[in-house]
Amino acid sequence: MRNTEPELTEKEYRGRLKDRKRIVVKIGSSSLHHMSTGELNLTKMERLVRELCELKNQGKDVILVSSGAIAVGKKVLNIAPTDKEVPVKQACAAVGQARLMMIYQKLFAEYNHTTAQILMTKHTIVDDINRHNAHNTFTELLKLGVIPVVNENDTVAIHEVEDTIGDNDFLSAVVSNLVGADLLILLSDIDGLYTDDPRSNKNASFISFVDKLDDVMDMGKESTGSNIGTGGMSAKLHAATVAVNAGTDMVIANGKDVSVIHKITEGRYYGTLFKSCRDDGFDIADYIERM
Numbered sequence: 501m502r503n504t505e506p507e508l509t510e511k512e513y514r515g516r517l518k519d520r521k522r523i524v525v526k527i528g529s530s531s532l533h534h535m536s537t538g539e540l541n542l543t544k545m546e547r548l549v550r551e552l553c554e555l556k557n558q559g560k561d562v563i564l565v566s567s568g569a570i571a572v573g574k575k576v577l578n579i580a581p582t583d584k585e586v587p588v589k590q591a592c593a594a595v596g597q598a599r600l601m602m603i604y605q606k607l608f609a610e611y612n613h614t615t616a617q618i619l620m621t622k623h624t625i626v627d628d629i630n631r632h633n634a635h636n637t638f639t640e641l642l643k644l645g646v647i648p649v650v651n652e653n654d655t656v657a658i659h660e661v662e663d664t665i666g667d668n669d670f671l672s673a674v675v676s677n678l679v680g681a682d683l684l685i686l687l688s689d690i691d692g693l694y695t696d697d698p699r700s701n702k703n704a705s706f707i708s709f710v711d712k713l714d715d716v717m718d719m720g721k722e723s724t725g726s727n728i729g730t731g732g733m734s735a736k737l738h739a740a741t742v743a744v745n746a747g748t749d750m751v752i753a754n755g756k757d758v759s760v761i762h763k764i765t766e767g768r769y770y771g772t773l774f775k776s777c778r779d780d781g782f783d784i785a786d787y788i789e790r791m
C-alpha cells in the first residue's frame with residue numbers, strides 16, 4: 501500500500517528537506533579524482549567531509565557511500581585505469597579501500613568525528629540473517645554518533661561477476677532503505693535529470709522536481725561522460741526506484757562543488773528532487789533477488 505501525501509508544490513517540498521534527520525550521501529569515483537592525473541582530489545574530499553560533519557553537528561545522522569576503492573588501488577599499484585581484469589580489480593579494491601578509509605578517517609577526525617567502514621555485498625541484503633545483522637550494526641553506529649562510510653565489498657563481489665549489488669548509486673539507495681533514511685543525495689557529474697542527454701542535445705531541458713517516477717523512467721541515458729566509476733543516469737533512476745519506494749526523498753546533484761549538500765538541505769533549488777512515495781509492500785531483498 502502506498503502512503504501518499506497531499507499534493508505539495510516543489511517549493512513547499514524542498515522546504516521540508518531542512519527537517520530531514522537521516523541523510524545518505526553518495527559520491528562517485530569521478531567526483532573524487534582529478535580527471536587529468538587520476539589522483540585523489542584531496543581538497544574536494546576535505547570539503548565533502550566538512551559538509552558531512554556540519555550536518556552531523558546539526559544533529560542529523562549521516563552515512564557516506566563512497567566509491568573510489570578500485571581507482572585509488574590502481575593508482576597506488578601503478579595499474580592502468582583501463583585494466584579490467586577481475587582479479588586485478590579485486591586486488592586494487594583491497595589496497596584502495598584501505599587507503600581511502602585512512603584518508604577519510606584522518607579528515608573526519610580533524611572535525612572530531614568518528615567513522616566506521618561497512619562493506620556490503622548482495623548477500624548482505626538477500627540473506628535474512630545478514631540483513632538483520634547489517635541493520636543492527638548501522639543502527640548501533642548511528643546511535644553512537646559514528647559516520648558509517650560504505651562501499652560494496654569489491655574484493656569478493658565485483659561488477660563482472662554475479663552476486664554484486666551493482667553500482668554505488670543503487671547501493672546507496674539500498675542503504676537508505678536498510679537504515680530508513682529520509683534523504684539520499686547522489687552526487688554526480690551532471691546537474692540532475694534532463695529530458696535528454698544535455699551533452700549531445702542542446703535542447704534538453706532540466707527537470708527540477710519529479711513528483712511521479714513513472715513519468716521519467718525512460719529518460720535515463722547509459723553513459724556517464726566519464727570513464728571512471730560506474731553508473732549513468734539509468735543507474736540513478738534505478739536507484740530512485742528503490743529510494744522512492746522505501747520512503748526516501750532523493751536528490752541527484754552535481755558533485756563538482758560539494759557545497760551543494762548544504763544548499764540542498766537548506767531547501768534550495770539544486771539538483772533534481774525525486775519525491776518519495778513509500779510503498780509498505782516494497783521488499784528490498786525480493787527486489788534484489790529478482791534483478
Ligand code: GLU
Pocket residue numbers: 528529566567568569570571651652654666667668669729730731
Ligand atoms: N565500488 C566501486 C569502487 O569503490 C565503485 C562502484 C561505483 O562507482 O558504482 O571502486
